[in-house]
Structures are given as C-alpha cells and as structure tokens.
Amino acid sequence: MNIAVCVKQIPDPASPGKLDPTSHTLDRTGKLVLDPSDEYGVEMALQLVDQAGGGEVTLVSMAPHAEVSGLRTALAMGAAKAILITDDTLQGADALGTAKVLAKALGRVGADLILAATESTDGYTGTLPVQVAELLGLPSITFAKRVRTENGRVLVDRQTEAGYDEVECPLPAVVTVTAGVVEPRYPSFKGIMAAKSKPIDQLKVGDLDVPADQVGWAGAGQEIVSVAPAEARKGGEVVVDEGDGAERIVAFLEQLKVI
Amino acid sequence: MALNRILVVAEFFAGAPLAASLELLTKARQLADTVEAVTWGDDPQSVAAPLGAYGARRVYHAGELGGKLPGVPVAAAIAALVQSDGAPDAILIPTTYDGRDIAGRLSARLDRSVLTNVVDLVADDGALVSEHAIFGGTEILNARFTGPAPAIFVVRSKSFAAEEADEATTPEVIAVTPGELGAADTATITERHVEERTGPKLDEAAVVVSGGRGLGEAGRYQLIEELARLLHGAPGASRAIVDAGWVPYAYQVGQTGKTVKPTVYLAAGISGATQHMVGMKGAKHIIAINKDAEAPIFSIADLGIVGDVQKVLPKLVEALKARS
Ligand SMILES: Cc1cc2nc3c(=O)[nH]c(=O)nc-3n(C[C@H](O)[C@H](O)[C@H](O)COP(=O)(O)OP(=O)(O)OC[C@H]3O[C@@H](n4cnc5c(N)ncnc54)[C@H](O)[C@@H]3O)c2cc1C
Ligand SMILES: Nc1ncnc2c1ncn2[C@@H]1O[C@H](COP(=O)(O)O)[C@@H](O)[C@H]1O
Numbered sequence: 001m002n003i004a005v006c007v008k009q010i011p012d013p014a015s016p017g018k019l020d021p022t023s024h025t026l027d028r029t030g031k032l033v034l035d036p037s038d039e040y041g042v043e044m045a046l047q048l049v050d051q052a053g054g055g056e057v058t059l060v061s062m063a064p065h066a067e068v069s070g071l072r073t074a075l076a077m078g079a080a081k082a083i084l085i086t087d088d089t090l091q092g093a094d095a096l097g098t099a100k101v102l103a104k105a106l107g108r109v110g111a112d113l114i115l116a117a118t119e120s121t122d123g124y125t126g127t128l129p130v131q132v133a134e135l136l137g138l139p140s141i142t143f144a145k146r147v148r149t150e151n152g153r154v155l156v157d158r159q160t161e162a163g164y165d166e167v168e169c170p171l172p173a174v175v176t177v178t179a180g181v182v183e184p185r186y187p188s189f190k191g192i193m194a195a196k197s198k199p200i201d202q203l204k205v206g207d208l209d210v211p212a213d214q215v216g217w218a219g220a221g222q223e224i225v226s227v228a229p230a231e232a233r234k235g236g237e238v239v240v241d242e243g244d245g246a247e248r249i250v251a252f253l254e255q256l257k258v259i
Numbered sequence: 260m261a262l263n264r265i266l267v268v269a270e271f272f273a274g275a276p277l278a279a280s281l282e283l284l285t286k287a288r289q290l291a292d293t294v295e296a297v298t299w300g301d302d303p304q305s306v307a308a309p310l311g312a313y314g315a316r317r318v319y320h321a322g323e324l325g326g327k328l329p330g331v332p333v334a335a336a337i338a339a340l341v342q343s344d345g346a347p348d349a350i351l352i353p354t355t356y357d358g359r360d361i362a363g364r365l366s367a368r369l370d371r372s373v374l375t376n377v378v379d380l381v382a383d384d385g386a387l388v389s390e391h392a393i394f395g396g397t398e399i400l401n402a403r404f405t406g407p408a409p410a411i412f413v414v415r416s417k418s419f420a421a422e423e424a425d426e427a428t429t430p431e432v433i434a435v436t437p438g439e440l441g442a443a444d445t446a447t448i449t450e451r452h453v454e455e456r457t458g459p460k461l462d463e464a465a466v467v468v469s470g471g472r473g474l475g476e477a478g479r480y481q482l483i484e485e486l487a488r489l490l491h492g493a494p495g496a497s498r499a500i501v502d503a504g505w506v507p508y509a510y511q512v513g514q515t516g517k518t519v520k521p522t523v524y525l526a527a528g529i530s531g532a533t534q535h536m537v538g539m540k541g542a543k544h545i546i547a548i549n550k551d552a553e554a555p556i557f558s559i560a561d562l563g564i565v566g567d568v569q570k571v572l573p574k575l576v577e578a579l580k581a582r583s
Contacts, residue, residue, distance in 0.1 A: 130363025163454040221372030221406035241566025246574035
C-alpha cells in the first residue's frame with residue numbers, strides 16, 4: 001500500500017508567532033520545522049504500510065524558499081521520498097489555493113491513501129484536507145482517532161461530540177488524524193543519515209498545471225483588513241493558601257450566588 | 260446597510276438543533292433581511308418549528324443521508340441551491356466536526372475561499388468583516404472576502420448569544436437533492452458510540468471546572484469531576500492532559516478545543532498558556548489554583564489561590580458536600 005502524507009513546514013511553534021507588518025500574513029522567513037501535528041500522520045502512514053506488508057510513504061509539502069528541514073525530519077522517521085512545491089508566486093495563498101496545488105501534486109503520486117492532520121499548528125483553518133478530497137473527487141473521513149485498512153477499504157474511529165463513530169469508505173481516500181492517534185517515533189541516527197540521500201522532488205506551479213491566477217495573492221479570495229492587540233483581561237486578587245484556600249473559593253462562589 | 264440573504268447550516272443532535280446553530284441564526288437575523296437554514300437527517304416535519312423560532316424563513320432539507328457522513332451530500336445540496344436560486348450573501352457554518360467538512364467541501368465545489376475560526380461578524384458597507392482571535396487571543400485579526408458571493412464563514416461556538424426571534428416564523432421546508440455524487444460520497448457510518456455523560460454540556464454549562472497537568476496523575480481528575488458535579492457544572496481540561504490520555508478530547512478547552520463562556524471557570528493545576536486562555540477568558544468570573552505564584556493564569560483570574568491542588572481540591576469538595 002502506498003500512502004501520501006501532507007506535511008506542513010511551519011515556523012518553530014516554541015517561539016512566538018509574528019505577522020509581516022505590511023501583508024499581515026504569518027512571517028515564514030526564518031527556518032521552518034515539521035508541524036508537530038503532522039508527525040502523527042507520518043507515524044500513522046509508516047505503521048499502515050508496515051501492517052499492509054509493503055509499499056511506501058511519500059510526503060507532499062508546499063512551502064516557501066525551498067524549505068526542506070521539516071521534510072528531512074519526516075524522511076528520517078521513515079518516509080521514502082518527498083515532493084516539495086515551492087514557488088514565489090504561491091505567496092499569500094489561501095487554503096483553497098494551497099489545496100489546488102497540493103491536489104495536483106497528490107494526483108501525480110496516485111497513493112491509495114492520503115493522510116493529513118485535522119488542523120495545522122500555525123494556520124489551523126482545518127479545511128485544507130477536505131478541499132483536497134473534493135478537488136480529487138475522493139471520499140474523506142476527518143478527526144480519526146484510530147485508522148485501519150482492510151480489503152481495499154479504510155476503517156476509522158471518528159471523534160464526535162458525544163463519543164465516536166465507526167466510519168468506513170473504499171480507497172483511495174483522504175483521512176485526517178487527531179493528535180495522539182499514534183505515538184510518533186523519534187528519528188534514529190541511522191534514519192537521520194539515510195534521510196540525507198532520500199529524494200525530494202522540487203516542483204514549481206508551472207509544473208503542475210494550476211492556472212497562475214488561482215494561486216498566491218492573485219488567487220486568494222480573502223484579505224486581511226486589520227490586526228490589533230486584543231483587550232487584555234485584568235487579574236484580581238491572588239492569595240497564598242494558608243489552609244484557607246478552599247474557604248476563600250466557597251466565599252467567592254457564595255458572593256456570586258453560584259452556591 | 261443590511262445584507263439581503265444569509266444561509267445558516269443548522270446541525271441537529273438527538274432531535275434538537277445545536278446551540279451553535281441557533282447562535283448563528285440569531286446573528287444572521289441581525290445582519291440580513293432574510294435568514295434561511297439548511298439541515299439534514301432529522302424528520303423534515305420536525306425541523307421547521309425550532310428553526311422558525313429563531314427566525315428562519317425557509318428551511319432546506321438535504322435528505323436523511325442514509326448513514327453517510329454529511330460533508331459531501333450537504334455541501335452538494337447547498338451548491339445546487341446556489342445554482343438554482345443564486346448565491347446568498349453569506350453562508351454561516353458552526354465549527355463542529357461535520358460543519359468543517361461541509362465548509363471544506365463547499366469551498367472547493369463553489370470555488371470560493373472560506374474563513375474559519377470566526378469569533379465575530381460585522382456588516383460593513385454591504386459586506387461582512389470577520390473577526391479572528393490569533394496568537395492565543397492576544398491579537399484580533401479582521402478579514403473579508405474579495406471574490407463574488409457567497410462568503411463562507413465557519414464560526415466558533417459561543418461567539419454570539421442565541422435568542423429567539425420576537426415573532427416565530429413558520430418556515431416552509433423545501434427538499435433539496437444533490438444528485439449523483441459518485442466516489443466522494445462513500446464514507447458511511449457503520450456504528451455510533453455515545454459516551455454516557457450526566458450534567459450540562461461543557462460549552463453550555465454555567466460552571467466549568469477544569470484540570471491540568473498540575474493534578475499530577477490521571478486518577479486525581481476524579482476530584483475535578485466531583486467538583487463539577489457538586490457545582491452543577493461540567494468538567495473540562497487542558498490539552499496537556501487530553502494528549503496524555505487522561506480524558507477524552509471532547510473535554511479540551513482552548514484554541515484547538517472548546518470555547519466556553521460560563522459564569523464561573525475554575526482552573527486547577529493549569530498554567531494558563533495563551534492557547535488555553537483563548538478558550539476560557541470570556542468567562543464572567545475566573546478562579547485559579549496553582550502552586551506557582553507566577554503562573555500566567557493568575558493574570559486573568561478574579562480569585563487566584565497560590566497553593567497545592569492536592570490540598571485545596573479535597574477540602575473544597577468536603578466544604579461543598581457539607582452544604583448540599
Ligand atoms: C497549536 C497549539 C494549540 C494548542 N491548543 C490548546 C488548547 O486548545 N487547549 C489547551 O489547554 N492547550 C493547548 N495548547 C497547549 C498549551 O500550549 C499548553 O501546553 C497546555 O495548555 C498546558 O497544559 P497545562 O496547563 O495543564 O500544563 P502545564 O503548562 O504543564 O501546567 C501545569 C501547571 O500546574 C501547576 N502545578 C503543578 N503541580 C501543582 C500542584 N500540585 N498544585 C497546583 N498547581 C500545580 C504548575 O505550576 C503549572 O503551572 C496548544 C498548543 C499549541 C502549540
Ligand atoms: N502547505 C502545506 N503543505 C502540505 N500540507 C499542508 C499544507 N497546509 C496544510 N497542510 C495539511 O493540511 C492540514 C490542515 O491544515 P490547515 O487547513 O492549515 O489547518 C495540515 O495539518 C497538513 O497536514
């Protein structure tokens with residue numbers, strides 16, 4: 001079984017995010033890393049290929065300035081190869097524009113299963129994988145907390161408000177996984193060394209047959225009007241518990257007439 | 260200037276519309292002359308009255324769906340409506356599991372952009388400007404669509420209050436059939452698992468008691484549940500303990516979890532990361548217990564107790580038990 005995983009490369013989530021002051025888009029000029037949300041998709045893919053007894057994992061990523069650090073991390077985990085779409089004209093792309101580009105690249109891979117995260121760490125629009133599925137005419141199952149494949153079908157436990165649903169559909173399909181679905185492995189030293197020579201196929205928009213006016217700023221159907229600091233909420237009384245902490249809380253709840 | 264027409268995606272659960280959908284109908288009424296709703300699944304006869312109470316003039320029904328996931332067929336039904344009746348100014352969709360599927364499918368089908376994580380909507384010169392809380396709610400971003408209608412907004416729950424219309428309408432229920440959908444529409448639910456839960460729902464409770472990693476171990480979450488029960492509230496959690504597997508994802512409060520706006524929010528052993536606070540700082544009153552006097556949660560707490568949850572929580576449970 002061949003699996004494609006959409007992986008986003010993002011600014012290090014440990015450092016505070018920044019917006020570009022003129023375009024108001026996320027500042028992605030620094031070094032990028034593999035989105036931690038996508039580590040689950042990569043791990044899931046590796047396990048499913050193992051269970052199927054053969055096949056390989058292909059990464060697909062769209063990122064600025066030919067960034068490959070995040071891809072190398074995922075290749076070190078065990079993915080076989082990667083496709084990176086990087087092109088200056090993609091700057092300012094909205095989720096739908098990104099989906100159009102990724103869908104074309106994924107169409108080339110022709111995988112049995114496409115995995116992505118339910119939402120990215122930096123953008124968290126959470127719609128991209130479903131947009132990709134629609135563009136490719138594939139079924140999708142989102143919010144997976146458990147994934148199996150069997151006889152050409154994918155079977156998923158899908159998170160719901162009240163618990164979970166068992167959902168299934170024939171392959172090929174798009175599945176989005178939630179954090180914690182599997183425990184992502186740490187790349188081994190051997191994996192890191194091997195990743196250095198794994199192929200990363202770099203593509204431009206022109207290679208993918210996506211009309212230029214549908215991507216980047218030109219294709220984005222939305223714009224940012226303004227960004228301003230939010231009104232801060234003020235703190236109140238902070239007291240050290242001298243054995244009376246619980247009493248103080250009770251008194252506060254009484255005052256609020258909650259009890 | 261008011262908008263002409265807004266279509267609201269109205270999701271039902273166990274025979275009743277979700278609060279998130281009623282919030283959107285209420286807001287749509289303030290923004291547009293005509294409010295319509297689209298729904299599915301439940302008996303077409305039973306959906307009209309509850310949606311009419313919130314001002315829907317017309318209800319489109321996308322069918323029973325026969326166990327299919329709603330994303331594909333409902334988006335296709337909406338697309339068919341846009342084809343036949345023209346585009347509404349905006350389509351408002353609640354941030355739910357199925358809502359996000361519908362939004363993504365619809366966006367690609369109509370070739371329209373989509374704005375998600377909306378927390379407010381303002382009419383400006385005949386178009387809508389959406390508000391988004393970014394960087395853990397420390398900054399507010401405003402955005403709008405630049406292309407042709409419909410504008411598709413996916414709105415977080417609790418962004419608006421749900422209020423019935425002054426005069427209930429008796430909406431006409433119109434069946435919309437999306438036609439042949441092919442391979443995309445093959446995701447089928449084979450079994451549903453509903454976890455029995457008592458007490459109010461997390462995002463509707465007047466009191467929310469949340470626990471974090473400071474509880475030390477999974478077993479102590481029981482104290483949080485007990486407190487929530489005693490206060491007739493709902494238990495919640497930080498992502499740290501959801502990821503650790505102590506409680507299900509449905510308990511998570513914050514950016515990637517639920518937004519809650521209770522009268523009282525009690526945070527026990529939660530540090531107060533921006534991604535947590537964005538989901539609860541709309542609470543009327545906040546109480547925090549943390550052993551670290553420098554914990555960021557204290558910067559927004561009305562009452563902060565610098566102390567050990569292992570000492571304070573059991574006493575609090577005892578004190579409340581003694582009163583009940
Ligand atoms: C993209 C993204 C999205 C996220 N979304 C969310 C989200 O939706 N919701 C969310 O909650 N988080 C979210 N997070 C995670 C968030 O950044 C924090 O990691 C998380 O909220 C921390 O949880 P915590 O406060 O329980 O744990 P910690 O930060 O580890 O805090 C534990 C606290 O307990 C205190 N403590 C320890 N022992 C005791 C004791 N005995 N008595 C009293 N206090 C004690 C400590 O002083 C500390 O302040 C997100 C992160 C990212 C990157
Ligand atoms: N630029 C990208 N390249 C590859 N995958 C992406 C990209 N953007 C989003 N994705 C995938 O889609 C998921 C949801 O993204 P988002 O819609 O931004 O929340 C991410 O977690 C990734 O798996």
